[in-house]
Amino acid sequence: xxxxxxxxxxxxxxxxxxxxxRKSADERDDGNRRQDVLRAAAQLFRQxxxxxxxxxxxxxxxxxxxxxxxxxxxxxxxxxxxxxLEGMQRAVTRQKAAMDQASEAAGNSPPDxxxxxxxxxxxxxxxxxxxxxEFIPVMLYEWRSLTAMQRAAVNDLRRSYEGMxxxxxxxxxxxxxxxxxxxxxxxxxxxxxxxxxQWFDPGQRATLDDLTDTALRLFLKDCA
Amino acid sequence: xxxxxxxxxxxxxxxxxxxxxRKSADERDDGNRRQDVLRAAAQLFRQxxxxxxxxxxxxxxxxxxxxxxxxxxxxxxxxxxxxxLEGMQRAVTRQKAAMDQASEAAGNSPPDxxxxxxxxxxxxxxxxxxxxxEFIPVMLYEWRSLTAMQRAAVNDLRRSYEGMxxxxxxxxxxxxxxxxxxxxxxxxxxxxxxxxxQWFDPGQRATLDDLTDTALRLFLKDCA
DNA sequence: CCTACCGATCGGTAGG
DNA sequence: CCTACCGATCGGTAGG
Numbered sequence: 001x002x003x004x005x006x007x008x009x010x011x012x013x014x015x016x017x018x019x020x021x022r023k024s025a026d027e028r029d030d031g032n033r034r035q036d037v038l039r040a041a042a043q044l045f046r047q048x049x050x051x052x053x054x055x056x057x058x059x060x061x062x063x064x065x066x067x068x069x070x071x072x073x074x075x076x077x078x079x080x081x082x083x084x085l086e087g088m089q090r091a092v093t094r095q096k097a098a099m100d101q102a103s104e105a106a107g108n109s110p111p112d113x114x115x116x117x118x119x120x121x122x123x124x125x126x127x128x129x130x131x132x133x134e135f136i137p138v139m140l141y142e143w144r145s146l147t148a149m150q151r152a153a154v155n156d157l158r159r160s161y162e163g164m165x166x167x168x169x170x171x172x173x174x175x176x177x178x179x180x181x182x183x184x185x186x187x188x189x190x191x192x193x194x195x196x197x198q199w200f201d202p203g204q205r206a207t208l209d210d211l212t213d214t215a216l217r218l219f220l221k222d223c224a
Numbered sequence: 225x226x227x228x229x230x231x232x233x234x235x236x237x238x239x240x241x242x243x244x245x246r247k248s249a250d251e252r253d254d255g256n257r258r259q260d261v262l263r264a265a266a267q268l269f270r271q272x273x274x275x276x277x278x279x280x281x282x283x284x285x286x287x288x289x290x291x292x293x294x295x296x297x298x299x300x301x302x303x304x305x306x307x308x309l310e311g312m313q314r315a316v317t318r319q320k321a322a323m324d325q326a327s328e329a330a331g332n333s334p335p336d337x338x339x340x341x342x343x344x345x346x347x348x349x350x351x352x353x354x355x356x357x358e359f360i361p362v363m364l365y366e367w368r369s370l371t372a373m374q375r376a377a378v379n380d381l382r383r384s385y386e387g388m389x390x391x392x393x394x395x396x397x398x399x400x401x402x403x404x405x406x407x408x409x410x411x412x413x414x415x416x417x418x419x420x421x422q423w424f425d426p427g428q429r430a431t432l433d434d435l436t437d438t439a440l441r442l443f444l445k446d447c448a
Numbered sequence: 449c450c451t452a453c454c455g456a457t458c459g460g461t462a463g464g
Numbered sequence: 465c466c467t468a469c470c471g472a473t474c475g476g477t478a479g480g
Contacts, residue, residue, distance in 0.1 A: 033449085047368075048368070049273065049274075049275055049368070049369070050273075050275075050276075051273055051274075051275035051276035052274075052275040052369070054473085054474065054475085055474075055475060055476085056473095056474075056475090064449070064450085065449075065450050065451080066450095066474095066475095066476095067449085067450075067451080067452090067453095067475095067476075067477075068449050068450070070475085070476060070477075071449055071450095072449095075475075075476075076475065076476090140422075141365070143422070144271075144272070144273070145273070145276070178442070179441035179442060179446075180437070180438040180439075180441035180442045181434070181438050184430060184434065184435065184438040185438055185441075185442050187419070187420070187423055188416035188417075188419070188420075188438060188439060188442055189416070189442075190419065191415050191416040191417070191418065191419025191420065191422075192412035192413070192415040192416040192419075193412075193415070194415065194419055195411070195412070195414065195415025195416075195418055195419055196411070196412075196415065198364075198367070198415075199411055206408060210405070210408065211408065213404070214404040214405050214408040214409055214412060215404075215412060217403035217404035217409075218402070218403060218404045218409050218412055218413075218443060219442060219443075221445055221446075222403075257465085278457085278458065278459085279458075279459060279460085280457095280458075280459090288465070288466085289465075289466050289467080290458095290459095290460095290466095291459095291460075291461075291465085291466075291467080291468090291469095292465050292466070294459085294460060294461075295465055295466095296465095299459075299460075300459065300460090
């Protein structure tokens, strides 16, 4: 049994407006709170997995109350989709920027395929393991938790991302610098890179440049 | 409100013993039901992940009632540990057997490191993707869901498994057939192989022998 | 975006 | 190993 909050002299108490006090226009965050929820979700999904993460914990990590994430996202499932979609968008954007920059550095001519592969791999590691890199690992771990429709939406981006690797790899296979069935080899290269989310520890000796070197030396025949 | 099962003539009805009728000795399964639970758990953990799997579904898949898995395992967490431990034990056993067999085939002399690597990779794919291969993928996906103590128990086996790769790989690096930092290269090779649990489809063209060939051609310099 | 809450699910158990 | 059940958790919502 609760006691009523104002048992007497209701009128004497300063009237409090119902609900939250409205923030003034310049105090508003213009929807940035949505980004906070998204980032918090990505971090927790990455640490504990989708199913093991409580939406309450996402709320707390974003500095809000337990029900509030559902103001920004329909449900937990949609939150997962948004995290993974955001991750793929960032990956594609950054990879395209890196490739453009490499082209410029090579005097606006297409860089040689070895250099292209180096840039692709280095950027890939950065997306996977660099700062703010919780989004793509969530995709790698939680792909199976997406609905069929969410998968389809992400697949477009994924195909576009993977497409950037095809030309350089085929050139390297044609030049004898990479051996094996190109499609299978590409899957294995992705595996070698993606697996690093399981073991890479930024506190250890190896840097992302070290990883890139190791990968290139492992995959490329330099005797051809 | 339930009706009593025998409202009248209780004595006329053949006495039913309480609980389950005891099975005769030759009808008993000698604890094989535990294996059924373990296999069912492995399959469901592999498909949906640990946190998303209901113990009720494990029970159903093993052909028992919802509470019965807890007769065989203390709790869900212990079930995960048992699945992963069983997986690692199988992997070590099979890999050792394969290496022994390869030694015999080479006339009880140590096979050359290329051949050793081929055997290791081929067996690895078999453990990962062959028949009854749900146990190790659970470990790859759900390592983070283990308790610290469970991890320690599995780590002994894991070290022993990974140890089998060290000598041949170092020999290959020494011979110039594999390039790069040996420890990092090993991690990347494992990644390339382990990632196959994400994309390999036994219904497709590629066989485990194809994967093995591709991997060897990708990692080994044959020009040295 | 908070308050206050609901309804279903799910791991787990007592007793036989 | 089943029956019958509990207690806690957790995604989600109505209303402001």
